[in-house]
Every structure is written in C-alpha cells, then in structure tokens.
Amino acid sequence: TLVASNVEALGTGDVTNNATLELNTGGTFDNAISGSGQVVKSGDDVLTLSGANSYSGGTLISDGTLVASNVEALGTGDVTDDATLELNTGGTFDNAIGGSGNVVKSGADTLTLSGSNSYTGGTTISGGTLVASNVEALGTGDVTNNATLELNTGGDFINNIGGTGRVEKSGDDTLTLSGSNTYTGGTLINGGTLVASNVEALGTGDVTDNATLALNTGGTFDNAISGSGQVVKSGDETLTLSGTNSYTGGTTISGGTLVATNVEALGSGDVTDDATLELNTGGTFDNAISGSGQVVKSGDKMLTLSGANSYSGGTLISDGTLVASNVEALGTGDVTNNATLELNTGGDFTNNISGSGQVEKSGDDALTLSGANSYSGGTLISDGTLVASNVEALGTGDVTDDATLELNTGGDFDNAISGSGQVVKSGDETLTLSGSNTYTGGTLISSGTLVANDVNALGTGDVTDNAVLELNTGGDFINSIGGTGRVEKSGDETLTLSGSNTYTGGTTINDGTLVATSVDALGSGDVTDNATLELNTGGDFTNNIGGTGRVEKSGDGTLTLSGSNTYTGGTTINDGTLVATSVDALGTGDVTDDATLELNTGG
DSSP states (O other), X not given: OEEESSTTTTTTSOEEOSSEEEEOOOEEEOSOEESSOEEEEOSSSEEXXXXXXXXXXXXXXXXXXXXXXXXXXXXXXXXXXXXXXXXXXXXXXXSOEESSOEEEEOSSSEEEEOSOOOOOSOEEEOSSEEEESSTTTTOSSOEEESSEEEEOOOEEEOSOEEXXXXXXXXXXXXXXEOSOOXXXXXXXXOSSEEEESSTTTTOSSOEEESSEEEXXXXXXXXXXXXXXXXXXXXXXXEEEEOSOOOOOSOEEEOSSEEEESSTTTTOSSOEEESSEEEEOOOEEEOSOEESSOEEEEOSSSEEEEOSOOOOOSOEEEOSSEEEESSTTTTOSSOEEESSEEEEOOOEEEOSOEESSOEEEEOSSSEEEEOSOOOOOSOEEEOSSEEEESSTTTTOSSOEEESSEEEEOOOEEEOSOEESSOEEEEOSSSEEEEOSOOOOOSOEEEOSSEEEESSTTTTOSSOEEESSEEEEOOXXXXXXXXXXXXXXXXXXXXXXXXXXXXXXXSOEEEOSSEEEESSTTXXXXXXXXXXXXXXXXOOEEEOSOEESSOEEEEXXXXXXXXXXXXXXXXXXXXXXXXXXXXXXXXXXXXXXEESSEEEEOOOO
C-alpha cells in the first residue's frame, strides 16, 4: 500500500497502481492513475480526482468525500462507498457502487448512473440532472433531490424522494413510484407510463403528464395535473382527484372508483369509464364519457352532464341534482335516482329510471320518456313538454305539471297530477286517468280516447276534446268542454255536466245517467242516448237525440225540445214543463207525464 498524505506526494507524473494506492488527503489530485490496483480514499478531507483514470482494481471511500470531476476519474472497477462519493460531472457513470455511504450529484451537467448499485447511504442531487437508467441505480437509500432526477427506466422504484427538485420520467417503459415521497419541484412524464402506488408518490408539486400517469392507489390526490398525456386509474381502491387539472389526453378508469371533486379534475379529454366514476361536485362536466362502467353523482350540488356520452354501466344519483342537457348525457344504462334528476333537453330518453328520487323536466324542448320507469319521488314539469310513451314512464309518484304533460299511450295512468300546466292526450290508444287531479292548465285530447274515472281526473281547467272523452264516473263534472270531439258517458253512476260546453262531435250515453244542467251542457252535436239522459234545465235544447235510451225532464224550468229526435226508450217528465215543438221531439217511446207536457206543434 502506498499512502499519499497530500496531493503533491506523488509528484506530477502518472501513477501505475498494481496494488493499493491510499489517498489520505484533500485537494485536487490530477495525476492519471492506471493499473490493476485499488484506490482508497481515507481521512476526513474532500479529495477531487480529475484525471482520466483507467485503473481497474476498484475504489474504496472509507472516510471524507471523494469527488469525481469526470466519469473516468474512478477507473473501471467497482466503487465501495462507505462515506461520500460526489459526482461533479456529466456523462454515463457505469461503475457499480456499493457500500454504506452517500452519493452526491453536483454541477450543472447531466449524469447517468447505469450500474446496478447497492449503496445504502442515500443520494443527494444538488445540481444539474441525475439520470437513473435502472431502478437500482440509486441504491437503496432515500433520495434528496434539489435539482432534477430523471428516471429513464421501468420497474419499481421504492426509494423515498424528498427535496425541492423535480422528478422526470423518460423512456418507453412502465415505472412505479412506491415510496412515500415529499419532493416539491413537481413531476414531468415525457415517455412511457409512470405509476403512483400511493397518493404521496409524486410528492407535493404539480404534475406535467405528456405520456401516461397511472394512479394505482386510493386516497386524495391533490397535485395539479397538466400536459398532453393520459391519466389511468387502476386498482380496487377509491381515489379522489381534487386538483384543478388541465391535462388533455383523457382519463381511463380500469378499476375501483375515481372521484372528481371539481369539474376540471379530469382535465379536458374524454373519459373511458370501465369501473366507477363518481362526480362529487357542481358545475358543468362536458367531457365525453364512454366505457362499461357506472357514473355516480354524489354531494349536495347541482351538476350538469353536457357530453354525448355512451357509457353503459348505468347512473346512480345519490345526492344533489344531476342535470342532463341532452338525451345521451347519461349513456345507455339504467338510472337509479335517489335525489333529483333534471332533464333539460328534448328528444327521446330511453334509459329506465328507478329509485326514490324526483325527475324534473326543464327547458323549452319536448322530451319523451319511453322507459319502463319505477322511480317513486314524483315528477316536476317546469318548462316545455314532457311526453310519456307508456303509463309507467313517470314512475309511481305524483306529477307536478307547470308546463305541458303529454300522455301518448294507452292504459291506466293513476299518478296524481297537480300544477298550473296542461295535460295533452295524444296517440290512438285509450288512456284512463284515475287519479284525483288538481292541475289547472286544462286538458287537450288530440287523438284516441281519454277516459276519466273520477270527476276530478281532468283537474279544474277547460277541456279541448278533438277526439273522444269518456266519462266513466258519477258526480258533478264542472269543467268546460270544447273542441271537435265526442263525449261518452259510461258506467252505472249518475254524472252531471254543468259546464257551458261547445264541443261539436256529439254525445253518447252508454250506461248510467247523464244529467245536463244547462242546454249547452252537451255541446252542439247529436246525442246518442242508450241509457238515461236527464235534462235538469230550462231553455231550448236543439241537439238531435237518438238511441235506445230514455229522456227525463227534471227541475222547475221550462225546457223545449226542438230537435228531430228518434230515441226509443220513452220520456219521463218529473218536474217543470217539457215543450215539444215537433211531433218527433219526444222520439218514439211512451211518455210518462208527472208534471206538464206542452205540445207546441201540429201534425
């Protein structure tokens, strides 16, 4: 062993070391060293090797600091670092480094560590860029990064990273950061895939993602994410993105649940949801959503989905209000609505809706609900037209109609209807309203048959009957009836029409008793009386009456029948005066006169 106790001890010439050269000194040693021997750095001082050295016996740093000012300074052998190795250079350093010591990268250059290193004392990056070309390049200790750490490799990097510097992921491989990292300088992903296996893996700084960031973890990830790259959520856990993110490469949810706490959390790209996307926020979310997964709306706020979405896993509304601004906004799956679903759109909404929540129709457009729906929280129509194409379309709850409800279906609609809006019956089928309804905006029958099973079934507004209105009930029906359609009385009960009616399509009495309390009560068309027509009024009744039924005159007034009538069931005069102005006025049946019959005619 040759020990040099100062940097001038070996003069100025080259050193051929075929045994052991021990440098127990500080300063700069610029003699070139070759040979098969080992170099030992001892003593507390800082020693710099600046020669282009080729010795092959390895380097031992037992004390102090050994500085290499070029990548050849430590020859070609392995380095055993039991103190401090400082690499103040650029290039590729491929010597294997072991030992209990620390490695320091200094200077402005870019240095690559390519060896499979096992040193345990940690790594400090004080300047420039340190590139690790494999996950073992920085040994097993913690990394203090106060400049730039570039990881150009794949695999699992388990070292903890702290410091004020930036971490860069380069290369095509997939690299996992699994340490509990605290670095603050941000993360840049230039190539391949960077996997974070915990929410602290990327430190506390912003992330610039120009390739793929995979988040295989749960918890809250609040780093801001920008760049042109993609974010992938993997693993079974629930992960929350809470940053204001601007990345453009889209989001893929392959496992678990991804929670967005603001509408910018998923950047501006499309979302492929093959697991669960939870939107716990308000505002407008306009990213397009596809995939086989489910979307969950949580939180008290109002959230609008405005994308043309194709996800198929269904939608769950657990809290707040979810607004769909187009009929594709909720994808193609079923909707479980346990809060409020607002449909601010037109078109045909075919998704099935269940749950305990309310459905609200807003906006000026006409929207059709065509699903077999079972939601129980009721329906609110605040604007436009809501069309139900089956009797289950509005679920089982009450309907508040403050605009237009169009029922284009047959069957029995027993939901109670209130509000200031109108009800429209369309389509060729026969629809029965059996609820006790209070809506005030009137009823329009444009086609088919609308059956009222209760005198309150059509609310309190006027009825425009341009098809068939069937009244299968008793009681006093006070709504005014207009239009070109027909009115039918069915059922065994006694029904009174007391409105001033103008409908022109005629009246058919199939069963029970129909009472008219004014001469306008049956409109202006012919009456087919196959049961009992009771006229409890005075005045001139000019409608023609046919059929097999009976006519009764009740009440104190004087009533004139002036039509050419053919009814065959007879006439009963219970009160007042009945005036016949033609010999046909009382049909062909017998007359029972228990009051006054006046025949004002010849023949």
